[in-house]
Amino acid sequence: MIKVEIDPNAGFCAGVIRAIGNAESFLRANQGKPLYSLGEIVHNEYEIKRLSNLGLVALDFEDIYEIGSAHGESILIRAHGQPPSTYDTLKKLGFNIIDCTCGVVLGIQKAIREAGGEIIIYGKRGHPEVLGLVGQVEGRRVRVIENMADALSMLEDDCPEGHCEIFSQTTMSPVEYERICTMLSAKLPQLVVHNTICRQVAGRYRQLEEFARSHDAIVFVSGKSSSNGKVLSSLCKSCNIRSYQVGGIGEIQPSWFRAEDCVGISGATSTPRWLLEQVAGYIANLQ
Numbered sequence: 001m002i003k004v005e006i007d008p009n010a011g012f013c014a015g016v017i018r019a020i021g022n023a024e025s026f027l028r029a030n031q032g033k034p035l036y037s038l039g040e041i042v043h044n045e046y047e048i049k050r051l052s053n054l055g056l057v058a059l060d061f062e063d064i065y066e067i068g069s070a071h072g073e074s075i076l077i078r079a080h081g082q083p084p085s086t087y088d089t090l091k092k093l094g095f096n097i098i099d100c101t102c103g104v105v106l107g108i109q110k111a112i113r114e115a116g117g118e119i120i121i122y123g124k125r126g127h128p129e130v131l132g133l134v135g136q137v138e139g140r141r142v143r144v145i146e147n148m149a150d151a152l153s154m155l156e157d158d159c160p161e162g163h164c165e166i167f168s169q170t171t172m173s174p175v176e177y178e179r180i181c182t183m184l185s186a187k188l189p190q191l192v193v194h195n196t197i198c199r200q201v202a203g204r205y206r207q208l209e210e211f212a213r214s215h216d217a218i219v220f221v222s223g224k225s226s227s228n229g230k231v232l233s234s235l236c237k238s239c240n241i242r243s244y245q246v247g248g249i250g251e252i253q254p255s256w257f258r259a260e261d262c263v264g265i266s267g268a269t270s271t272p273r274w275l276l277e278q279v280a281g282y283i284a285n286l287q
């Protein structure tokens with residue numbers, strides 16, 4: 001019989017818990033009223049569906065103009081945050097803003113506004129959190145690097161001069177960030193390094209490595225658009241060759257498992273606990 005264990009450290013991060021909690025409280029207290037969210041509140045299709053059944057409507061930034069005048073309708077800003085220009089636009093259109101920007105992200109946004117010299121951000125280009133960080137210093141040049149190769153090309157083709165400061169998107173790999181900062185510090189003596197990987201995310205790397213090594217197989221559950229999910233599922237693969245990334249039970253193949261396996265179930269900071277439990281129950285019942 002297959003044994004199944006859920007990673008005790010998996011599940012939503014504090015920022016996502018707060019944003020979803022605020023959305024649920026609003027929808028309970030204002031039944032029949034729409035609650036918009038600017039972008040999907042969490043990078044998980046199953047949780048999005050659950051929340052949309054409760055009345056949450058995800059909008060892209062372009063969609064808000066189609067609503068036209070909002071007449072006090074409420075719109076939620078998710079944990080990733082937004083640039084100041086978005087708040088200005090929403091207020092002009094008449095939205096009531098429910099700001100669920102994570103406190104950690106707010107701290108980084110403030111540090112970027114106060115940073116001197118040139119600003120470098122290690123993160124995914126186009127990721128909402130990165131757009132929100134870049135937008136804190138509109139009019140100033142911000143270089144976004146995604147990996148070591150980008151950092152090396154920046155030094156070669158477009159090297160910052162004098163004082164510069166580097167920040168990271170909160171969910172990037174702490175190991176790669178450290179490698180990049182060490183390399184850049186050797187070449188840019190005036191570089192100021194800000195340790196802005198989320199502590200909750202950084203702590204998970206070591207825990208997840210141990211969890212992946214101590215199970216026969218790993219099923220990592222995450223949405224396709226979760227950058228944290230991509231990083232953590234490849235970490236599992238590097239520690240345990242029998243690691244499989246799935247969005248939900250529909251993608252699980254029984255042939256992955258042997259009868260005597262102890263299977264570990266884990267997920268990204270955007271994967272709800274109920275989905276991990278559903279996947280665990282499905283695998284435990286495989287013959």
Ligand code: SF4
Binds near residue numbers: 170
């Ligand atoms: S990963 Fe960390 S910084 Fe990002 S939203 Fe979650 S708790 Fe906040």
